Amino acid sequence: MKAVNQDRVNNLLMGLAEFGKTEQGITRLAYSDEDRAAQNWLLAQVADLNLQVREDAVGNVFLRRVGEDDSLPAVATGSHLDTVIHGGMYDGMCGVVGALEALYMLKDVKLKRSVEVIIFRAEESSRFGFATIGSKLMTGNGSPESFSKAAKKGELSYIEALANWGCNPANYKEAIVKPNTYKSFSEIHIEQGKVLEETGKQVGIVHNIAAPTRFKIHIKGMADHSGATPMGFRKDALVSGAKLILAVEAAATAEKDNGTVGTVGVVDVEPSSINVVPGGVTLWVDVRGVNNESIGRTLEAIKAEAKAVAQSDGVVIMFEMLTADKPVALSEELAKKAEAICEAEGIDYLHMNSGAGHDAMHMAKLAPTTMIFIPCKEGISHNPAEFAKLEDVCRAIGVLAKLLEVEANE
Amino acid sequence: MKAVNQDRVNNLLMGLAEFGKTEQGITRLAYSDEDRAAQNWLLAQVADLNLQVREDAVGNVFLRRVGEDDSLPAVATGSHLDTVIHGGMYDGMCGVVGALEALYMLKDVKLKRSVEVIIFRAEESSRFGFATIGSKLMTGNGSPESFSKAAKKGELSYIEALANWGCNPANYKEAIVKPNTYKSFSEIHIEQGKVLEETGKQVGIVHNIAAPTRFKIHIKGMADHSGATPMGFRKDALVSGAKLILAVEAAATAEKDNGTVGTVGVVDVEPSSINVVPGGVTLWVDVRGVNNESIGRTLEAIKAEAKAVAQSDGVVIMFEMLTADKPVALSEELAKKAEAICEAEGIDYLHMNSGAGHDAMHMAKLAPTTMIFIPCKEGISHNPAEFAKLEDVCRAIGVLAKLLEVEANE
Known part of the structure; x- marks a missing residue:
């Protein structure tokens, strides 16, 4: 050779x-x-x-x-x-x-x-x-x-x-x-x-x-005028989205020792205008690991937080699974x-x-x-x-x- | 008539x-x-x-x-x-x-x-x-x-x-x-x-x-592979961005009684890929009110939180003022x-x-x-x-x- x-x-x-x-x-x-x-x-x-x-x-x-x-x-x-x-x-x-x-x-x-x-x-x-x-x-x-x-x-x-x-x-x-x-x-x-x-x-x-588990989180709030809608009267989908970005980070960090990671790589905002309270947000999430149970716990923690945020913020949150490889x-x-x-x-x-x-x-x-x-x-x-x-x-x-x-x- | x-x-x-x-x-x-x-x-x-x-x-x-x-x-x-x-x-x-x-x-x-x-x-x-x-x-x-x-x-x-x-x-x-x-x-x-x-x-x-005060918050972290970069080894600009989205909401809510509002309407993520830890994020922020002092306090609170996040997360955060009308x-x-x-x-x-x-x-x-x-x-x-x-x-x-x-x- x-x-x-x-x-x-x-x-x-x-x-x-x-x-x-x-x-x-x-x-x-x-x-x-x-x-x-x-x-x-x-x-x-x-x-x-x-x-x-x-x-x-x-x-x-x-x-x-x-x-x-x-x-x-x-x-x-x-x-x-x-x-x-x-x-x-x-x-x-x-x-x-x-x-x-x-x-x-x-x-x-x-x-x-x-x-x-x-x-x-x-x-x-x-x-x-x-x-x-x-x-x-x-x-x-x-x-x-x-x-x-x-x-x-x-x-x-x-x-x-x-x-x-x-x-x-x-x-x-x-x-x-x-x-x-x-x-x-x-x-x-x-x-x-x-x-x-x-x-x-x-x-x-x-x-x-x-293997990656990938999904989208769709958040539906209410688009409103950013100047004339007082705080407390809003359903700002991006504020709820921010809580879920941090929830993904926290859930994966809790499983760090099992080698699990979680990332929000893409954020789509609707309508994406500086003078409109965001009415809709989609987060693209990637969770991975070599330990199936750890991945499962991570997903459960994210879903639990989504449920809590939907209730506290009065927004609708839906999960769309893209891939769930083992x-x-x-x-x-x-x-x-x-x-x-x-x-x-x-x-x-x-x-x-x-x-x-x-x-x-x-x-x-x-x-x-x-x-x-x-x-x-x-x-x-x-x-x-x-x-x-x-x-x-x-x-x-x-x-x-x-x-x-x-x-x-x- | x-x-x-x-x-x-x-x-x-x-x-x-x-x-x-x-x-x-x-x-x-x-x-x-x-x-x-x-x-x-x-x-x-x-x-x-x-x-x-x-x-x-x-x-x-x-x-x-x-x-x-x-x-x-x-x-x-x-x-x-x-x-x-x-x-x-x-x-x-x-x-x-x-x-x-x-x-x-x-x-x-x-x-x-x-x-x-x-x-x-x-x-x-x-x-x-x-x-x-x-x-x-x-x-x-x-x-x-x-x-x-x-x-x-x-x-x-x-x-x-x-x-x-x-x-x-x-x-x-x-x-x-x-x-x-x-x-x-x-x-x-x-x-x-x-x-x-x-x-x-x-x-x-x-x-x-x-009148609106409008600015961009630029956050520079580190783009990394979303699967192979363990939690704790990341500088995820979107995680820092999420903290600042919530900081804008909190700062304006604290000034609610003075009629001040604060909104992040646009989020730009770089590179915006589901398998890459976000390396850069830009938030477009709109703060408004009829009380100049209240607007000032809101901006100061956002800046203080940005400073704290930059330190805790190891990211670089810069403000770019767009308009600051009275x-x-x-x-x-x-x-x-x-x-x-x-x-x-x-x-x-x-x-x-x-x-x-x-x-x-x-x-x-x-x-x-x-x-x-x-x-x-x-x-x-x-x-x-x-x-x-x-x-x-x-x-x-x-x-x-x-x-x-x-x-x-x-």
């Missing part, structure tokens, strides 16, 4: 970072022109790998190095190219670039099974309000219609964006992966947390993935193989959990799955300041390449 | 309500196509009044009934045609329609002075974040540039909208009204509060107008004339304050000014449920017509 080529990895990461670049970071939303351009550019860069290229019915892309016996379940790896609004250059990209670099390293190595690099579409929820849409649809979870229900005002729904991409939304079931397609799935990703950095570990091997246990067996590689190479690894959701959650339904985490600076992610050292990225690629080799010859 | 024509008043109000009509109310923003179309339609309806029509350098429109001695300071009346987002059909329109109906009533009455109906542009702050822009510019207060600084993301600034309207923003000073142009100014308006309804009065005569005392003399008319007609009136700001605030710098308030249902305004009884509207028009007659022959 060839050594990892740091220059190529760096060039591919830097090159991808040009697509959707803005002064406040990279905005390369799923199914956007930037998403397409980044993918086309990347495919052109790795044309010398001579991979079979295939796009499925919902826009996921598969790059296949054909093995000696292409009829055997293939060894899969990959990640995503889309970013959040004002994101960084590592989240997703390390997993795609790392998978391709691993294929360069394995170019002259005999492999019994085929190896497939998957570029999952729409891993980030920034555009449609749902995460990991591509891998969900690959595993028969949801439909273009269900992913359209959180569409932001004035923007394309998922169904519309999918059609714009060139796919026929009605054919989405063709994207469902058949049993025994894959032998295993491994994904490189930056940690997006501070655990590796704080423990001084070089690589993380993931055994559980926290935490996912990954393959202990595949993780042990990765850890054995780390030990053989003298790499200081940590067996850990992932706080963020990943396409690997869904791939775990298709085949034994693991993730290889790269330390990232101060845990910063979904932010232009996102940073991982090139040597840390390449170390994880080395582990992946070995793991793919082991898997492909088993 | 002819009697008020209820049908004409009703037809003009109903006709105007068609411009910018939506399922959630009327949205006829200042300087919009709907604003223009409503004005053109109205001018066509009253063509038989044979008024001189003039537009000033910033889009205010003046409809003049020429008196016997046009060289004397004219008697002015009027209001505005723009609405908030999802507004009603009375705010502003009653003052314009009422002024025109008064001219119909006075059509065959000899008047020494000219009477001018003013259609003020951009009374509502919904589009540009500043209220009463037209009357401010008429009185040398502000500039197109200063009214552009609160421009909403992705929308036209005031300067751009003014140019679109056909005005040259550089010529804005030509709109400043010369001394002795007007003898007095009277404006009919719905109360936008519940005082007349609750006291059972038929008409309100206004002696003070509360409450305005109107003309006691002109109010007494209006009250004398009410007494002579057997109308049960109330001498009162206005919680809402009006163009009359600025006109008070040019000439003795008063306002005639119409009771409105439940005080609801800036809302499609805004409602005033036709008989109440027409009663106020009757008072205005008499007052204009008295003033024009003085």
Whole structure:
């Protein structure tokens, strides 16, 4: 096996970072022109790998190095190219670039099974309000219609964006992966947390993935003139909303020791005018953890506070569930193989959990799955300041390449 | 003098309500196509009044009934045609329609002075974040540039909208009204509060107008991955923002007995994504009252809480002042004339304050000014449920017509 080529990895990461670049970071939303351009550019860069290229019915892309016996379940790896609004250059990209670099390293190595690099579409929820849409649809979870229900005002729904991409939304079931397609799935990703950095570990091997529960809280008060409506005569939906923003924070903080987190990321105010008491507010809430009971307690605490606020403020509060995924246990067996590689190479690894959701959650339904985490600076992610050292990225690629080799010859 | 024509008043109000009509109310923003179309339609309806029509350098429109001695300071009346987002059909329109109906009533009455109906542009702050822009510019207060600084993301600034309207923003000073142009100014308006309804009065005569102090609170925290950033490791600008929304509510409520109100009407979240801890929040705040000291205490309380939140949450909080108008005392003399008319007609009136700001605030710098308030249902305004009884509207028009007659022959 060839050594990892740091220059190529760096060039591919830097090159991808040009697509959707803005002064406040990279905005390369799923199914956007930037998403397409980044993918086309990347495919052109790795044309010398001579991979079979295939796009499925919902826009996921598969790059296949054909093995000696292409009829055997293939060894899969990959990640995503889309970013959040004002994101960084590592989240997703390390997993795609790392998978391709691993294929360069394995170019002259005999492999019994085929190896497939998957570029999952729409891993980030920034555009449609749902995460990991591509891998969900690959595993028969949801439909273009269900992913359209959180569409932001004035923007394309998922169904519309999918059609714009060139796919026929009605054919989405063709994207469902058949049993025994894959032998295993491994994904490189930056940690997006501070655990590796704080423990001084070089690589993380993931055994559980926290899953998001996402919902909207709709608050209906009464829009009134902001100057002529005395205090005490108002039903200000934003005041009630503020109490619930703090309730989400408090409920999650009470479950901090169980690793649960809660965030209100979006606030829609109606009518959103400086001289009108807000008549309606919608909060978009994300609660996550690896402990189902802790997540449940967090949700209950938020609902209890909503009930109390509805009573005290005289407003109507309704919950709209968007997703309620369960935490996912990954393959202990595949993780042990990765850890054995780390030990053989003298790499200081940590067996850990992932706080963020990943396409690997869904791939775990298709085949034994693991993730290889790269330390990232101060845990910063979904932010232009996102940073991982090139040597840390390449170390994880080395582990992946070995793991793919082991898997492909088993 | 002819009697008020209820049908004409009703037809003009109903006709105007068609411009910018939506399922959630009327949205006829200042300087919009709907604003223009409503004005053109109205001018066509009253063509038989044979008024001189003039537009000033910033889009205010003046409809003049020429008196016997046009060289004397004219008697002015009027209001505005723009609405908030999802507004009603009375705010502003009653003052314009009422002024025109008064001219119909006075059509065959000899008047020494000219009477001018003013259609003020951009009374509502919904589009540009500043209220009463037209009357401010008429009185040398502000500039197109200063009214552009609160421009909403992705929308036209005031300067751009003014140019679109056909005005040259550089010529804005030509709109400043010369001394002795007007003898007095009277404006009919719905109360936008519940005082007349609750006291059972038929008409309100206004002696003070509360003025808005408006500012933005900018909160800078740290954008982070919502799944991988533990509670306690965050600088969530929205959590800090929620505390300040409640601080505005609490500070104003503490000054309730002095008639002060405080509202956060707009929240901008950055990056506004369900999977990112908010890194930046801007709150748009409106504080009003008729008591300067009470307003001052409210602002101080909000600032003190902002300081405390900045310290406790580790975020940066900055205030950006937009407007800080002083409450305005109107003309006691002109109010007494209006009250004398009410007494002579057997109308049960109330001498009162206005919680809402009006163009009359600025006109008070040019000439003795008063306002005639119409009771409105439940005080609801800036809302499609805004409602005033036709008989109440027409009663106020009757008072205005008499007052204009008295003033024009003085």
